[in-house]
Amino acid sequence: MPSQLPEHAVVSLLRLCFQTPRCQARKLCRHTLSRSPKRSFHRVKQGPSGLESQQICYTTQDRAADERYASPYRTCSGSSLGNQRGSQLPVLAKQQTRSYSKGSQEPERRFAVLGGGITGLSSAHYLTQELPNAKVTIYESGVTLGGWLKSKYVDVKNGRILFEQGPRTLRPNTPASLATLEMIENLGLEEELLLTSKNSDAAKNRFIYYPDHLVKMPGPGQDLYSMIWTVLTEPLFKGAFRAMLELTRDPRSRNIEDESIASFLNRRFGGPEIGDNIVSAVMHGIYAGDIYQLSAKSLFRTLWDFEVKHGSIMEGTGAMWNDKLIKAKKEREAGLPKGLNSETEGSLQEMMKGASVFTFKEGIGQLSSGLEASLRTNPNVEFKTGDKVTSVEYDAENDGISIKTASNQTPEKYNQAISTISGKTLSNLTSSVPSLSSMHAVTVMVVNLYYSDPNILPERGFGYLIPRSIPFEQNPECALGVVFDSDAVQGQDTVPGTKVTVMLGGHWWDGFDAYPDEEEGAAMAKTVLYRHLKIDVEPDAVNVGLQKECIPQYVVGHERRMRAAHMELIQGFQEKLKVAGNSYTGVGLNDCVMAAKNVVLGIKKGGGGGTGLEGFVRND
């Protein structure tokens, strides 16, 4: 019996849905939630950094021991590992920075980078690499750098464990990952990498909770018979066979400029089940967002284009697989290993070919701390932290940018600036980009839990997601999903055990003006784990963080809004202000690094250099 049969068309479609969008792209779709639990929690305190985030951690052995937080590895509020390492300027293993270009005769130019998160640090990195005579000032309103990358060690009995409050892993084998891998090599961080194998449980097993149990998603390596059995017997796949008729449905009318993911899937698959049950879960796991608001054109670009180009999504998917098979055959005939060519041989890319995801030995924060450490050794780079930018204006006299901060009302002048702060925040600093003012981002409460028992999970895998179709009574906590961290990444903790992260809120908390506090969040997470996984033991360590407005939502009309913002940046700033970051061209970490690189390459190329949003113009 063959164990690796070619993938079924439906499975191919699902995998496409699981791809990180390579989004390029105002009408806000009507909020069609059948339920919107407007619970009121008491207001949380403001976090100390510019990002509105708040954390508390305690162990069940010693919750009240506040003095624990004196240790940098245990400090809760904003002192992530990455930040802590960076602020002490550690000598990273093999820390080195190789130049991309040498001996440049470039005139000295002053650049401002707004935001000290991963996009800001990457932008500064590329500016120093590509334009060696650039003087770079990084503005960060918080006191620490690294943005949403928040890795933190917590002491537990007999050892320490790593908790991630933001992104935890990166995908290595996507076009967007190339820039990140190149940057990792450039920073000399290769030896710090931790890879999760494609053969691991985490790579093979991803679950959706529906209606009252975990259902394994069909994926590579699964045999066709068990896939068919799952699709036939699990209520999760209701509507899958009707979905086959997609092939026979007419493509959309040219008048539809964009629509919500729910509307797109409903139209193509003849009912809401696939969207509400499967796709809504996946969108919870990437955007913590609502498929009735998120843009199909922006986030499902490939499928969106298939509909028009091939007449149906299924036909497009078939054609795509055919092209892939032809390409693989050609590569085989040329004697090259799968997916590689002579340029990638021996590189990190080759090393990554067996990996499903990767991170660093001391957490994802090592990337930002590595960048920060490298930038701090560069005399051309200046950091301005703990000071809020209050205005960004076009400086007509010098054809540049002038920036004011809370502590300095005398404008600082720059030749150009790269804004990596959220689109909405930027629109509040200038009257020239009104199109970004309606951008919205969701808030997620992230609850990390550690149990010393390594065998309490009923299944091994990456974790599970919870679709919108789970009734409120069964998910009053508004849980989005649970990551099985101890399976997803191995090698970061010094003691065995089970580590999970429960994510709460997202779009379910849209419109809330107060959120659960840390104790409530911890209690809610434990209730979720009991209801879904029957975990009834107390965790040995808990770490709760409220990540305010952490994931921008690319809602219907995102492309049009980005095109308008592009024009506004040209008109209002003569292309001297560029934008990059998760508000625009993808919410993933890889997307952010790639956006930073593209913006800097645009500047290097000369001319206007673009705005960072020119892809939306070409894309239409």
Ligand SMILES: C=Cc1c2[nH]c(c1C)Cc1[nH]c(c(CCC(=O)O)c1C)Cc1[nH]c(c(C)c1CCC(=O)O)Cc1[nH]c(c(C)c1C=C)C2
């Ligand atoms: C349950 C909530 C969330 C989980 N992760 C995130 C949320 C809101 C955030 C997130 N996850 C991904 C991204 C994109 C990052 C990138 O690619 O660099 C973000 C911002 C990746 C991702 N996670 C899942 C999928 C299908 C993807 C797309 C890329 C990929 O295939 O890796 C699934 C997933 N996320 C979570 C769980 C529990 C889960 C699946 C079981 C947690």
